[in-house]
Amino acid sequence: MSEVLLMEGNEAAAEAAILAGCDAYFGYPITPQSEVIEYLADQGRKRGMVVMQVESEVAAINMVYGAAGAGARVMTSSSSPGISLMQEGLSYIACAELPCLLININRGGPGLGTIQPSQGDYFQSVKGGGHGDYHLIVLAPASVQEMADYVYLGFDLADKYRNPVLILADGALGQMMEKVIFPDYDPKQRKISKPWATTGKTANRPPNVITSLHLQSEDMEKINIHLQEKYRQIEKNEVRYELISTDDAEYLLVAYGLSARICQRVIEIARQQGIKVGLLRPISLYPYPYEMVSKLADQVRGILVVEMNAGQMVEDVRLGVNGKIPVDFYGRMGGIIPTPEDTLTSLKKLMNKTQPKKSSEKLIKEKV
Amino acid sequence: MNGTQEPINGMEVVWEKPSTLTETRMHYCPGCGHGVVHKVLMDVIEEMGIQDKTIGVAPVGCSVIAYNYMNIDMQEAAHGRATAVATGVKRVLPDKIVFTYQGDGDLAAIGTAETMHACNRGENFLIVFINNGIYGMTGGQMAPTSIVGMKTSTTPEGREVHTQGHPFKITEIIAMLPGTYYVTRHSVHTPTTVRHFKKAVEKAFKYQQEKKGTCLIEVVSNCPSGWKMTPLQSNKWIEEKMFPFYPPGDLKVDGKLVEKKPIPPAATTEIKESK
Numbered sequence: 001m002s003e004v005l006l007m008e009g010n011e012a013a014a015e016a017a018i019l020a021g022c023d024a025y026f027g028y029p030i031t032p033q034s035e036v037i038e039y040l041a042d043q044g045r046k047r048g049m050v051v052m053q054v055e056s057e058v059a060a061i062n063m064v065y066g067a068a069g070a071g072a073r074v075m076t077s078s079s080s081p082g083i084s085l086m087q088e089g090l091s092y093i094a095c096a097e098l099p100c101l102l103i104n105i106n107r108g109g110p111g112l113g114t115i116q117p118s119q120g121d122y123f124q125s126v127k128g129g130g131h132g133d134y135h136l137i138v139l140a141p142a143s144v145q146e147m148a149d150y151v152y153l154g155f156d157l158a159d160k161y162r163n164p165v166l167i168l169a170d171g172a173l174g175q176m177m178e179k180v181i182f183p184d185y186d187p188k189q190r191k192i193s194k195p196w197a198t199t200g201k202t203a204n205r206p207p208n209v210i211t212s213l214h215l216q217s218e219d220m221e222k223i224n225i226h227l228q229e230k231y232r233q234i235e236k237n238e239v240r241y242e243l244i245s246t247d248d249a250e251y252l253l254v255a256y257g258l259s260a261r262i263c264q265r266v267i268e269i270a271r272q273q274g275i276k277v278g279l280l281r282p283i284s285l286y287p288y289p290y291e292m293v294s295k296l297a298d299q300v301r302g303i304l305v306v307e308m309n310a311g312q313m314v315e316d317v318r319l320g321v322n323g324k325i326p327v328d329f330y331g332r333m334g335g336i337i338p339t340p341e342d343t344l345t346s347l348k349k350l351m352n353k354t355q356p357k358k359s360s361e362k363l364i365k366e367k368v
Numbered sequence: 369m370n371g372t373q374e375p376i377n378g379m380e381v382v383w384e385k386p387s388t389l390t391e392t393r394m395h396y397c398p399g400c401g402h403g404v405v406h407k408v409l410m411d412v413i414e415e416m417g418i419q420d421k422t423i424g425v426a427p428v429g430c431s432v433i434a435y436n437y438m439n440i441d442m443q444e445a446a447h448g449r450a451t452a453v454a455t456g457v458k459r460v461l462p463d464k465i466v467f468t469y470q471g472d473g474d475l476a477a478i479g480t481a482e483t484m485h486a487c488n489r490g491e492n493f494l495i496v497f498i499n500n501g502i503y504g505m506t507g508g509q510m511a512p513t514s515i516v517g518m519k520t521s522t523t524p525e526g527r528e529v530h531t532q533g534h535p536f537k538i539t540e541i542i543a544m545l546p547g548t549y550y551v552t553r554h555s556v557h558t559p560t561t562v563r564h565f566k567k568a569v570e571k572a573f574k575y576q577q578e579k580k581g582t583c584l585i586e587v588v589s590n591c592p593s594g595w596k597m598t599p600l601q602s603n604k605w606i607e608e609k610m611f612p613f614y615p616p617g618d619l620k621v622d623g624k625l626v627e628k629k630p631i632p633p634a635a636t637t638e639i640k641e642s643k
Contacts, residue, residue, distance in 0.1 A: 023460055024456070024459060024460050026455075026456065050459045050460060052455075052459065054452075054455075054485065055481055055482070055485040056481060058449070058452070058481075058482075059449070059452040059455075059481070059482050059485065060452075062445065062446060062449035062452035062453050062456065062482070063452050063453070063455050063456035063459070064456060065443070065445070065446075065449075065452075065453050065456060066425070066443060066445075066452065066453035066454060066455060066456025066457040066458075067456035067457065067459065067460045068456075069443045069453075069456075069457065070423065070443075070456065070457045070460050070461050071460075072460035074456070074460070088446060089446060089449070092445075092446050096444075198423045198441035198442065198443055198457065199423075199441065199461065199464070200419075200420045200421040200422060200423060200440075200441055200461075200464055201419055201420060201422075201439065201440050201441045202420050203420070207435065207438075207439055207440055207441050207442065208441045208442075209435045209441070209442050209443070209444070210442070210443040210444065211435065211442075211443070211444035212444065213432060213433065213444050215433075
């Protein structure tokens with residue numbers, strides 16, 4: 001399929017799920033992502049998917065657990081408060097190593113918050129969310145096209161690592177319409193065999209058991225070590241990011257998702273004014289591109305992190321920078337999207353702190 | 369034939385455990401009903417020849433590691449989520465046989481919503497509900513089904529309605545849901561009741577093969593450790609204290625509520641306390 005279509009982000013993700021051979025979807029409506037279940041209830045069911053609207057997000061994520069354990073390619077989607085309800089199940093899924101895909105169309109919080117777009121769930125998404133030592137693979141699309149693309153990628157990564165994958169988008173990406181092209185993807189070729197799944201014990205194998213319970217400390221630590229080794233592999237193999245105008249950059253913006261789209265406009269305006277600024281857009285939020293952050297910190301004078309929250313990813317940028325250069329933050333909350341102009345103002349404040357370093361030194365010397 | 373040992377010369381094998389039970393020694397306390405229920409379930413699965421298509425779901429509770437004993441594919445579920453997990457399994461593998469094995473805390477407290485909605489959707493699987501009126505795994509706290517006056521570690525003066533509410537007759541409610549096909553209450557505290565329970569399990573699996581809808585078998589069971597009784601005392605307590613509130617018998621048959629007062633499937637077997 002190479003046709004160019006005009007679609008909403010939520011619907012593009014849903015269509016991609018069908019094309020990616022998703023066997024089952026379990027979910028509960030919540031704004032601003034209900035179009036996912038609505039689209040699947042129509043198109044998904046017609047094209048052979050199990051699509052169920054169930055009693056709660058708690059039930060939905062546990063149905064995902066059951067279906068994934070039974071070997072199906074399975075997904076759910078929700079928005080922030082619903083994703084919070086799924087954290088217990090996600091912890092179990094991570095420990096039992098069940099491949100599945102989640103989509104969080106992030107809205108403003110905390111609490112019931114607002115239905116407007118936000119990136120306030122970054123910590124929850126990349127640092128764990130539920131109890132215990134685990135990670136989701138987190139992918140952050142910045143366009144409707146990527147809302148579709150990362151569904152395919154997400155299912156493949158989930159199967160490859162037997163790990164839950166989360167697509168972290170926001171209300172604007174879910175709701176806005178853009179062109180999208182669905183790539184050629186043959187699920188029959190991409191789906192891998194799952195000999196560990198509970199499909200009924202046959203005579204030639206021991207029973208398959210899906211569990212996250214390991215009562216002996218020594219056994220549990222073995223599981224922990226195994227998971228950590230897997231996460232190190234993921235960190236080695238699956239770091240994804242995009243660099244825009246960084247070759248000659250003296251200043252760097254770091255932003256993901258919708259914020260990265262705004263930063264692209266900031267770059268256009270700033271470069272017209274002669275400011276050499278570039279953008280690092282992390283695509284995988286876990287694993288995080290720390291190395292690229294560190295590398296760019298050797299090149300630029302300062303970094304401005306732009307997020308639709310109170311400053312969450314900025315902590316990971318500071319880890320990558322490790323004190324080498326100043327890292328500032330600009331963000332809006334409550335569902336408000338930062339404007340390119342205000343972002344540029346913050347960038348100029350950062351420049352004032354860093355750029356005149358040499359000239360001010362000279363000034364001091366002259367005075368002396 | 370599962371025989372781990374050759375019979376001694378001149379002896380013949382007249383009984384052995386089904387191949388659907390593993391060699392692992394069970395961790396259940398002496399006198400606990402879990403072992404009997406496990407065996408009956410696995411007997412039926414072997415006799416019906418459905419080991420290769422059965423998937424069990426055991427959530428948190430004393431039976432959380434049932435997969436160590438049941439020689440079938442199993443999933444361990446989060447507390448209260450057994451019927452949600454089973455829904456996920458059954459919906460993607462509709463031709464397999466699925467059952468959940470849940471305690472009273474799992475089914476009637478933390479998992480009430482999942483239980484009710486699975487039954488209301490008529491999920492085509494069997495729910496085995498072990499009701500012993502106490503939280504055995506965590507050391508004998510009150511369960512939603514603890515009867516009034518029952519002493520537990522969190523109701524040291526006995527369950528009292530004003531503070532702790534009424535014992536939850538969830539099976540009666542489930543029977544009223546249109547998605548359920550067969551709802552029945554049993555026990556496994558005497559040989560006769562074990563045989564009746566086995567018949568109920570056979571029926572439930574048969575109904576599942578016929579895609580009739582949700583079947584639920586409640587087993588009014590004991591917890592000698594949690595109840596602080598001998599096994600025999602606990603069996604007597606089932607009859608004297610539990611049955612009046614949780615009377616054995618069918619609540620729903622062939623998708624129809626049983627109108628008459630439930631009749632105990634087994635006449636009580638005389639229980640004598642041995643010295």
